Amino acid sequence: MNIPLADIVTILPELIVIGMACLLLVLDPITPKSKKDLLAWASLGALAVCVIMILGSFGGRVMAFSDLVVVDGYASFWKLLLCLVSGMTILLSMTYLKEEHIDLAEFYGFILLALVGMMVMVSGADLLVIYLGIELMSITLYIMVGFKRFEARSIESSAKYFVLGAFSSGILLYGISLLFGVAGSTRLSEIASTMNDQSLSDPLVLISLMLIIVGFGFKVAAVPFHMWTPDVYQGAPTSVTAFMAVASKAASFAAFLRVLLEAFGGLKPNWTGMILVLCLLTVALGNLVAIVQTNVKRMLAYSSIAHAGYALIGLVVAGWIGTEAGVSARGVSSLMLYLAIYSFMTLGAFSMVAILRNGGLEGEELNDFTGLAKRHKGGAFLMMVFMVSLAGIPPTAGFIGKFYLFMAAVNAGLAWLAVIGLVFAAISAFYYLRVVMVMYMREPSSEQELTTRLALSPSVSVVLACAIAGVVLLGIFPGPLVSVADLSTLPVK
Amino acid sequence: MEMVVFLYFAGVIVTTAGLVVALKNPVYSALALLVMFFHVAGLFVTLHAEFLAIIQVLVYAGAILVLYLFVVMLLNLKREEHFHHQWLVGLFLGFVLFAEAALLLLKGHATLGKTEAPAQLAQGNTESIGELLYSTYLFPFEVASLILLVAMVGAVILTKKGIMEVKS
Numbered sequence: 001m002n003i004p005l006a007d008i009v010t011i012l013p014e015l016i017v018i019g020m021a022c023l024l025l026v027l028d029p030i031t032p033k034s035k036k037d038l039l040a041w042a043s044l045g046a047l048a049v050c051v052i053m054i055l056g057s058f059g060g061r062v063m064a065f066s067d068l069v070v071v072d073g074y075a076s077f078w079k080l081l082l083c084l085v086s087g088m089t090i091l092l093s094m095t096y097l098k099e100e101h102i103d104l105a106e107f108y109g110f111i112l113l114a115l116v117g118m119m120v121m122v123s124g125a126d127l128l129v130i131y132l133g134i135e136l137m138s139i140t141l142y143i144m145v146g147f148k149r150f151e152a153r154s155i156e157s158s159a160k161y162f163v164l165g166a167f168s169s170g171i172l173l174y175g176i177s178l179l180f181g182v183a184g185s186t187r188l189s190e191i192a193s194t195m196n197d198q199s200l201s202d203p204l205v206l207i208s209l210m211l212i213i214v215g216f217g218f219k220v221a222a223v224p225f226h227m228w229t230p231d232v233y234q235g236a237p238t239s240v241t242a243f244m245a246v247a248s249k250a251a252s253f254a255a256f257l258r259v260l261l262e263a264f265g266g267l268k269p270n271w272t273g274m275i276l277v278l279c280l281l282t283v284a285l286g287n288l289v290a291i292v293q294t295n296v297k298r299m300l301a302y303s304s305i306a307h308a309g310y311a312l313i314g315l316v317v318a319g320w321i322g323t324e325a326g327v328s329a330r331g332v333s334s335l336m337l338y339l340a341i342y343s344f345m346t347l348g349a350f351s352m353v354a355i356l357r358n359g360g361l362e363g364e365e366l367n368d369f370t371g372l373a374k375r376h377k378g379g380a381f382l383m384m385v386f387m388v389s390l391a392g393i394p395p396t397a398g399f400i401g402k403f404y405l406f407m408a409a410v411n412a413g414l415a416w417l418a419v420i421g422l423v424f425a426a427i428s429a430f431y432y433l434r435v436v437m438v439m440y441m442r443e444p445s446s447e448q449e450l451t452t453r454l455a456l457s458p459s460v461s462v463v464l465a466c467a468i469a470g471v472v473l474l475g476i477f478p479g480p481l482v483s484v485a486d487l488s489t490l491p492v493k
Numbered sequence: 494m495e496m497v498v499f500l501y502f503a504g505v506i507v508t509t510a511g512l513v514v515a516l517k518n519p520v521y522s523a524l525a526l527l528v529m530f531f532h533v534a535g536l537f538v539t540l541h542a543e544f545l546a547i548i549q550v551l552v553y554a555g556a557i558l559v560l561y562l563f564v565v566m567l568l569n570l571k572r573e574e575h576f577h578h579q580w581l582v583g584l585f586l587g588f589v590l591f592a593e594a595a596l597l598l599l600k601g602h603a604t605l606g607k608t609e610a611p612a613q614l615a616q617g618n619t620e621s622i623g624e625l626l627y628s629t630y631l632f633p634f635e636v637a638s639l640i641l642l643v644a645m646v647g648a649v650i651l652t653k654k655g656i657m658e659v660k661s
Contacts, residue, residue, distance in 0.1 A: 003631065011632075018639065025646060065632040106650055113643050120636055132636040139640055143647035158651075203597035 010064035010071050013050040013079065014119050020046035021112035028105040036105045040094045043108045047087045047115075054079050059487070067187060068126045073488030075123035077336060078254040082122070085247045085343055086115045088466055091459040092347075093239040096354045099455050100237060102147055111243065114140040118251035127176045127186040127263070130255050134172070134219065137251065138165050141244055145236040157235025164218070164228045172215025178208035191263040200267060209264060213274055216259070219252035222312065223281040226305050233301035234364075238357065241297060242350035245304045246343045253311060253339055257332060261318060261490050272319035279316055280420065282309030287424045290431050296353055297364050299431060300346070303390060306428060307342050311335050313405050313421060316414065318492055323412040328492040330411065333485040334404040340481060341389075341401040341474055348386040348467030352379065355455040369435055371444030379454050380439045382464055389471045391432040392425045397474035404482065498539055505532045519565045523558060530554040544618035 008015070024039050031039060054076050061072040090108055097107060117136030124130035142165060146158030180186055182204050183194040199205045218225040233241045264271055286306030293299035314335025318328045356368060356379075373380040389396035402425060406418040474481055505528065512525040530553045537546035626634045 022642075066629045068630070068632050104650060106646060110643070110647075113639065116639065117636075126633075128630075129633050129636070132633050132640065136636060136640050136643065139647070140643050143643070143651060146651055149651060203594075203600075206597060207594060 007064040007069075010062050011069060013053045014116055016046055016050050016053070017112050017116050017119070021109045021116065024109035024112065025106060028109070031105065033103065036103070037094060039105045040090050040108050043090055043112055044087055046112070047083050047090075051080060051083050054083070063125065067189070068129050069123055070125035071123050074254075074258070074490050077484065077488040078122040078250060079119050081250055081340055081343060082115055082118050082247050084466075085243070085250070085347065086111055088347055088463045089239055089243040089247070092242065092351050092354060092463045094459045095455055095457040096237070096239045096357070096460075099357055100148060102237065104147060107144070107147065110140050110144050114144070114243070114247070118247060121251045122254040122258075124255065124258075125188050125262075127179070127188065127191075127259070130259065131169075131173060131176060134252070134255070135169060137248055138169065138219075141240070141248060144240045144243075145232055147240065148237050151235075153235040154237065157232045160235075161228055161232045168215050168218035168225070171211050171218075175208040175211025175215060178204055178211070182208070188259065188262040192265055195264070195266040200270060205267070206270060209267065209270055210274070212259065213271065213278075216252060216256040217278055220249055220256060220308050220311075221305050222278045222308055223285045223305065226282070226286070229305055230298050230301040233304070234295060234297045238297065238350055238354040241301075242347050242354070245300070245350065246346050249304065249308060250339045250343060253308075253335065257315060257318070257335065258490065260315070261332070261492055265492070268319045268321055272316060272321065275312055275319060276316050276417075279309055279312035279417075282306065282312060283421060283424045284309075287428045290428065293431070294366050295364055296366055296369065296435065297350075299366075299435075300349055300353070303428070303432070304346060306424070307338075307346075307390075310402065310405060310421060310425075311338050311342070313409055313414075313417060314338065316417065317408045317412045320412045320414060325492055327408065327411045329486075329489045330404075330408045332492060333482075333489040334401075334408045336485040336489065337478075337482060338401040338405050340485070341397040341470070344467050344470030344474070345386050345389040345396075345398055348382065348464060348471065349390065351460065351463050351467065352383045352386065355379075355460055357455060366435065366438060369438050370442045372439040375444055376454055382468055383439060384436045385468060385471060387432040387435050389475070391429040393429065395472075395475045397471045397478070400475055400478040404478075495539070499536070502532045502536045502539070505529070506536070520562070523562050523565060526561075527554055527558055530558065542618060544622055 020043055024043060027039060028036075057071065058076050059073050061070065063070050090111055093107060093111075097104070114137050117133050117138075117140060120133030120136065121130055122133075124133055142158055142162040145161050146155050148154035176186065179191065182199075182202065183191040185191060185194075195205070214225060218228075221229045233245060236244065260271055260275075283306055286302050286304075286309055290299050290302035290306060293302060314331045317323070317331025318335070320328070320331075323331075353364060369383070372383070385396065389398035392398040392402040402421070406421055409415070409418040409421070509525045509529040509532070513522045513529065516522045516525060530549060534546040534549040534554075537543070537549060
C-alpha cells in the first residue's frame with residue numbers, strides 16, 4: 001500500500017483535527033481537573049492551524065484518494081464556516097460545562113471528531129464517503145446529546161435521536177444502494193454521466209432519489225422529517241444544541257446540495273418539485289408552531305426548522321427549470337450566504353440561553369427573560385439584536401440573508417415563492433419580538449431581581465462578541481461575504 | 494435454475510424479515526432474524542461473494558445476534574401482548590408505499606438487471622476486497638475506523654459511573 005503524498009496534503013486539515021481529537025482523548029485522564037481548560041485551548045489552536053491551511057489552499061479544485069475526495073472552493077467555504085462554529089462552541093462550552101458540572105473533557109475531542117465528520121461530508125465526491133461522514137457526525141452527536149448523563153431529559157433525547165437518526169440513515173443508505181444498482185458506481189460524477197433522458201422516468205432512479213431526499217431531509221430537519229428536532233434540541237446540553245443547530249445543519253445542507261447538483265444535475269425536473277413541497281411545508285410549519293412555544297430552546301428549535309425552509313428556497317432556485325446558469329448559481333451562493341449568517345445569529349441566541357442558566361434561573365423558559373433589561377442591560381441588548389436579526393429586520397445580517405435569497409427567487413421567476421417567504425418572515429417577527437417585549441416591557445419579580453447573575457466569562461464574551469460582530473458587520477457590509485460565496489459556489493449545469 | 498434459487502432466498506428473507514417485526518415474543522423475533530441472516534448469506538454465495546457470505550454469518554449471526562439475545566434475556570423482556578396502537582396506520586402507509594413502488598416498477602421501463610455480475614475474479618474474494626480496501630477505498634475505510642472509535646469511547650462515557658460530580 002502506498003499513498004501519494006499529494007493525497008495526504010489535500011486532507012491535511014482533516015488530519016490535524018483527527019490528530020488533536022485523539023490526543024485529547026488520551027490526555028484527558030492524565031490532566032488534573034484544574035487544568036482541563038488547557039485541553040480546550042489546545043483544540044482551539046488546532047482549529048486555528050486548520051483554518052490557516054484551508055485559507056492557504058482556497059480556490060482551485062483538487063481530487064484525491066482515487067477521486068473519492070474533492071477539495072474545491074465550495075468545500076473550503078463550508079470547512080471555514082464549520083471550523084469557526086466549532087471554535088465558538090468550544091469557547092462557549094468552557095464556561096457552560098463548568099456551570100452544568102459536566103466534567104468531561106472528552107467533550108472537546110468529540111466536537112473535533114464531529115467536525116471531522118462534517119468536513120468529510122462537505123468534501124465527499126462519492127456517496128459512500130458522504131454517508132460515512134454523516135454517520136461519523138451523527139454518532140458523535142447522539143453521544144454528545146446525552147452528555148448530561150444524570151438528567152433524564154438529556155438521555156431520553158439522546159435515545160430518541162439515535163433511533164430516529166439510525167432509521168433515517170437506513171433510508172438514505174437504501175437509496176444509495178438502489179442508485180448503485182442503476183449507475184454501477186457511487187461516484188457523484190459517474191452517476192451524473194450515467195443519467196440520461198431515459199433516467200427521468202426510470203422508476204429505480206426515482207425511488208432512490210426520493211429515499212436520498214428523505215434521508216437528507218431528516219438531517220437538515222425539513223418538515224415532515226423534523227419530528228426529532230424540538231425534543232432533541234430541548235434535551236441536549238445547550239452548547240451541544242447550538243452546535244447541532246448550526247454546524248450539523250450547515251454540513252448537511254452542503255452535502256445535500258452537492259449530491260443533488262453534481263449527481264442529479266440532469267434530473268432537475270424530478271427533484272425540484274419535491275424540494276419545493278418540502279420548502280413550503282418547512283417554512284409554514286416551523287414558523288406557525290414556533291408561535292405557541294413558551295420554552296425558548298424549543299422556540300429556537302422551531303425557528304431553526306423555519307430557517308432550513310428559507311434555505312431550501314435557494315435549492316429550489318438552483319434546480320428551477322428554465323433559469324439561466326447565472327441565476328441558478330445565485331441560488332446556491334445565496335443559500336451559502338444565508339447559512340453563514342444564520343450560524344452567527346443562532347449561535348448568539350443559544351449562547352445567551354446558555355449563560356442565563358446561572359443563579360437559580362434555568363434560562364430556558366420565556367419567563368426567565370422577564371425584565372432582563374432591568375437586571376442586565378448588556379445581556380438584554382445582545383439578545384434583542386439576535387432576535388431582530390433572526391426575524392430578518394434591517395440593518396442586521398438576518399435581513400441581508402433573506403434579501404439575497406428572495407432576490408434569487410424573484411430573478412428565477414419565482415416571485416410568488418419570495419412573497420410566501422416574506423409573509424412567513426413577518427409572522428416569525430411575532431415570536432422573536434415577543435422575547436424582546438418580555439425583556440424590555442415587563443418588570444422582573446423581586447425574586448428574579450436578586451438571583452440574576454449571567455455566567456459571563458472571558459471565553460463566553462469572545463463568543464458573544466464574534467456573534468454580534470457577525471450579525472452587525474455582515475448586516476452593514478455584506479459585500480465581502482457575498483463575493484466569497486459567489487466565488488465558491490458550485491458550478492450548476 | 495438461478496431464478497429459482499434467487500426466488501427461494503428472496504422469499505425467505507422477506508417472510509422472515511416480516512416475522513421479526515410481527516412476532517410477539519422477542520426471542521422468536523431473534524430466531525427469525527437468524528434465519529434471515531443465513532439466507533442473506535446464501536444470496537451472497539449465489540453472487541460469487543463467498544467472503545461476504547462468511548462474514549455475514551460470522552458477524553451478524555455469530556456476534557450481533559448473540560449479543561441481541563443476551564440483551565433480551567438480561568432485560569427479561571415480557572411477551573408483547575398488544576401491538577402499538579398505531580400499527581394500523583403503519584400498515585396502511587407501508588401498503589401505500591409498497592403499492593407505489595410496485596406500480597412504478599411495473600409501468601416504467603426499469604433498468605433492473607442492467608448491471609452484470611462481475612466475471613470470476615482472477616484472485617480470491619478475500620484478496621480482492623483487502624486490496625480494494627487498502628488502495629481505492631482507503632479513505633472511507635479510515636473514516637469507518639473513526640466511527641468505531643467514537644462509538645467505543647461514547648459507550649464508555651455514557652455508561653461509566655461517577656463521571657459527573659454533583660455539587661453539594
